[in-house]
Amino acid sequence: MDRNVSAGPERIHREAASCYTRTVEFPPEELETTRLVLRRPTIEDAEAAFESYASDPKITRYLTWTAHTSPAQTREYFQQAIDAWDLRMGHRIWLIERKEDGALVGTIGCTVHFHRAEIGFALGSRFWGEGYMPEAMKQVCAAAFQDDRISRVQALCDEENTRSSRVMQKIGMQYEGRLRQYGQHPNRSDTPRDCVMYAMVRSD
Numbered sequence: 001m002d003r004n005v006s007a008g009p010e011r012i013h014r015e016a017a018s019c020y021t022r023t024v025e026f027p028p029e030e031l032e033t034t035r036l037v038l039r040r041p042t043i044e045d046a047e048a049a050f051e052s053y054a055s056d057p058k059i060t061r062y063l064t065w066t067a068h069t070s071p072a073q074t075r076e077y078f079q080q081a082i083d084a085w086d087l088r089m090g091h092r093i094w095l096i097e098r099k100e101d102g103a104l105v106g107t108i109g110c111t112v113h114f115h116r117a118e119i120g121f122a123l124g125s126r127f128w129g130e131g132y133m134p135e136a137m138k139q140v141c142a143a144a145f146q147d148d149r150i151s152r153v154q155a156l157c158d159e160e161n162t163r164s165s166r167v168m169q170k171i172g173m174q175y176e177g178r179l180r181q182y183g184q185h186p187n188r189s190d191t192p193r194d195c196v197m198y199a200m201v202r203s204d
């Protein structure tokens with residue numbers, strides 16, 4: 001088992017501090033956990049991502065986008081994602097690959113705004129319930145705090161999205177409150193939705 005998976009925020013920070021004596025730029029292009037590799041996408045990944053998660057309507061119920069209807073749509077999105085990595089700005093996404101068999105199980109992304117990193121995530125529904133996302137999120141949080149500039153990692157979701165809230169709780173993020181009419185989740189409703197905010201700060 002990955003040693004960070006069972007660790008709380010204090011241990012994540014302590015390990016991060018002991019490994020690095022100078023600031024590291026977040027987000028890195030690749031991260032690794034016991035079972036997973038998180039890596040920036042290539043355009044050749046688009047088809048597998050479409051099959052695995054991007055076309056899966058079960059995952060988009062509380063997301064800001066609707067399930068992709070063709071691999072070409074995923075390809076177009078990936079081109080933007082690749083540009084963001086190349087420019088080192090905007091929303092950076094990793095693909096989550098299972099080491100055991102190379103299966104592409106989902107995605108996790110982050111946006112850095114000054115001292116804050118905001119994380120979003122999704123897994124193909126056939127990969128739910130294995131603890132993959134908490135494992136990936138822990139590693140992303142640890143990497144974020146290795147960058148001296150970042151003091152807060154946050155994630156938010158639709159108030160009804162209990163599976164997502166569970167991920168935040170499991171990795172030791174604190175519930176901070178409700179953001180009224182904050183999210184546009186077109187698969188759930190035409191009108192803005194209340195969201196819940198979770199976060200972890202460096203001093204936790």
Ligand SMILES: CC(C)(COP(=O)(O)OP(=O)(O)OC[C@H]1O[C@@H](n2cnc3c(N)ncnc32)[C@H](O)[C@@H]1OP(=O)(O)O)[C@@H](O)C(=O)NCCC(=O)NCCS
Nearest residue numbers: 059062121122123128129130131132133156157163164166
């Ligand atoms: C949220 C999500 C990433 C969770 O990832 P995961 O790796 O399955 O996380 P876990 O295995 O820790 O399971 C989290 C919770 O999901 C629920 N869950 C697990 N497997 C499930 C399944 N097969 N079907 C329905 N719910 C399930 C459980 O409540 C679980 O909490 P528990 O372990 O306390 O019982 C995944 O459900 C998902 O991709 N959802 C759709 C996209 C989304 O909503 N993303 C968040 C937007 S902010």
